[in-house]
Amino acid sequence: MPTDVTKPAKRPGRPRRDQPGLTRQAILTAALALVDEHGLDTLSMRRLASELGVDPMSIYHHLPNKAAIVSGLVGEVFSRMPLELPAGTWQERVRAWAEAYRGLARAHPNLVLQIVTDSAAVSEAAIAISEPLYAALDAAGLAAAEVIAAADTIVDFVNGNALGAAAPGGPDQLAERLAARDTDDPDDADTAPTMRRVHAAGRVTAGFDAGIEIILRGLRR
Amino acid sequence: MPTDVTKPAKRPGRPRRDQPGLTRQAILTAALALVDEHGLDTLSMRRLASELGVDPMSIYHHLPNKAAIVSGLVGEVFSRMPLELPAGTWQERVRAWAEAYRGLARAHPNLVLQIVTDSAAVSEAAIAISEPLYAALDAAGLAAAEVIAAADTIVDFVNGNALGAAAPGGPDQLAERLAARDTDDPDDADTAPTMRRVHAAGRVTAGFDAGIEIILRGLRR
DNA sequence: CCATTAATTCTACGACGTAGATTTTCGAAC
DNA sequence: GTTCGAAAATCTACGTCGTAGAATTAATGG
Known part of the structure; x- marks a missing residue:
């Protein structure tokens, strides 16, 4: 009982007129969602394609390479x-x-x-x-x-x-880290004395x- | 005549006391040279190892992974x-x-x-x-x-x-690119008029x- | 002398980006 | 309609990458 969970194996060939069909926009949108949620290093052609329910190489008909996707994402944001x-x-x-x-x-x-x-x-x-x-x-x-x-x-x-x-x-946790310095190890208490003193005296919010x-x-x- | 140009095939094993032996410092120095000369994306464990005349896996006895090498490089610079x-x-x-x-x-x-x-x-x-x-x-x-x-x-x-x-x-070639705008295509002449005018009028050196x-x-x- | 540990090479795996061939469909020309 | 080239998809495969795990050799401490 092989419990075959693999996908139904789409056949190759251009999609019919009514069927959705891949788009540069759809690719970038999916890629942006993937990056926003899981980070840029998890963005691979294979993962992106599987997110789109498509073969990895299909993407190359709409964007020339991975670098173009990333710069497309920046353009999207801009x-x-x-x-x-x-x-x-x-x-x-x-x-x-x-x-x-x-x-x-x-x-x-x-x-x-x-x-x-x-x-x-x-x-x-x-x-x-x-x-x-x-x-x-x-x-x-x-x-x-x-x-x-x-x-x-x-x-x-x-x-x-x-x-x-x-x-x-x-910079957010900088003050905390500076404050926790001398308690940990007395010998690095002097590597940044001004920073420690100043951060202890005044807090910056904005x-x-x-x-x-x-x-x-x-x-x- | 196979013209075997491959290296003399070093045998495994810990090096003798007098032989040089790999060092964290030597690795970082070689890596920095490689990055400075050819860019960060050409830094791979295999290339770095070959630069050092050593097997790629040898590096892992001195640095835990590639990320540690890169952050070691930053530390070196700092x-x-x-x-x-x-x-x-x-x-x-x-x-x-x-x-x-x-x-x-x-x-x-x-x-x-x-x-x-x-x-x-x-x-x-x-x-x-x-x-x-x-x-x-x-x-x-x-x-x-x-x-x-x-x-x-x-x-x-x-x-x-x-x-x-x-x-x-x-920013160096920004002025040139702005100046070359209207000559190429008249329709994008208005996308950044202030930038173009200001860069035409005043040059900044420092x-x-x-x-x-x-x-x-x-x-x- | 023997056991442990350290430093190295060897082998292998899974993931990656993408080139090239194949398959299917669309759309225009005849 | 039929034909035919282009378009859009999948399939297969190659070389590269980081690195886990085993094998190998030498130093080192008891």
């Missing part, structure tokens, strides 16, 4: 970025842009590395996303070179912060907002 | 960070710290992703590296919470900037320094 910001002072617009970008990254922590990498490489999608930031800074009356410097600074900060926010046990405020303050002359 | 900064005003010390950290990342562009990830996850090595930055900010007379916010902001910016600096065709100055300026009250 396409969720609102291209228009609420009106307001230029500072408010910069804050709104930063929050929106940060929201994208936080919605997909398992893709943060790819998102910030793509942003850093200034892909076409990343350019489209940055435009509202430039517009807000331009409205501040800065000189052209200053707009560029400001935008770069903000983008770099936001990327770095997104990375940290998604890191397992990142690191992201604080960073944006520092940068905004630095843009005034 | 250990090059100078733990003492030249004296000076607190601003000068912050600048010096940022430059030193940036230098680490620029020296190993193929590892930048792992470096900033490790830094964002605040590994033990990353803590040791950050201490001088905290000390400099503490010397500025900021309140504890302000020191933390400032350090986080600077670390995030520096990480994001390192990522961008290592990205192939990152984005990193400019970012640090903006943040430093933002820390004054």
Whole structure:
């Protein structure tokens, strides 16, 4: 009694007109769900195909290779970025842009590395996303070179912060770990004394907002 | 005539006392060289072993798995960070710290992703590296919470900037690409008008320094 | 001298990305 | 209608990867 649990073995051949048929969109949607739920390293062509109820090689008729899938996922995420910001002072617009970008990254922590990498490489999608930031800074009356410097600074900060926010046990548990230092082993109590003292004295709740405020303050002359 | 070019086939067994013998250090050094020269994705146990003139499985007696090698590489890079900064005003010390950290990342562009990830996850090595930055900010007379916010902001910016600096065709060629937009296809001329205008008007040479100055300026009250 | 342990090579397994051949269906030309 | 090329799917297979487990040899401690 072999209890054959394998699938009914679909036959090859182009699907009939009425039958669903695979789609680039369907593939990316399934892949994004898989990555969001189980992490990027569990994304393999075979698993993705089995999720779609399809042969692994079918995917290659809609996307050229695995790298294209991953970059397609980043594009998918980027396409969720609102291209228009609420009106307001230029500072408010910069804050709104930063929050929106940060929201994208936080919605997909398992893709943060790819998102910030793509942003850093200034892909076409990343350019489209940055435009509202430039517009807000331009409205501040800065000189052209200053707009560029400001935008770069903000983008770099936001990327770095997104990375940290998604890191397992990142800056969040830093204070706890520093506090637990001397109790464990007395000899490493002195490797980071300032950090330990400062983290014991003051707690920070909103690191992201604080960073944006520092940068905004630095843009005034 | 089989022209047997395969290696002389070393026999198994523990090496004699005088013979060299594999070392964690030797493995990491070879791996770092391999990664620096050919990129991280060409780092495989088999290639690394062949580089060392050794069987792939030998490596596992010194490092538990491939992930340990990569994180060992990051530790290797971090250990090059100078733990003492030249004296000076607190601003000068912050600048010096940022430059030193940036230098680490620029020296190993193929590892930048792992470096900033490790830094964002605040590994033990990353803590040791950050201490001088905290000390400099503490010397500025900021309140504890302000020191933390400032350090986080600077670390995030520096990480994001390192990522961008290592990205192939990152912010460097951005101006060229924006300038070449309307000539190619007239319909995408409007997707990023502010960016195009601003980049045409002003060129930025030292984005990193400019970012640090903006943040430093933002820390004054 | 003997037993343990350490360091190495050997063999093998399952998973991966994907090239190439095969099968089926669609859609347009005749 | 029939024919025929392209499109969309599956099937088979190759080379590579990380690494578990056994075999082999030398150092080391009793």
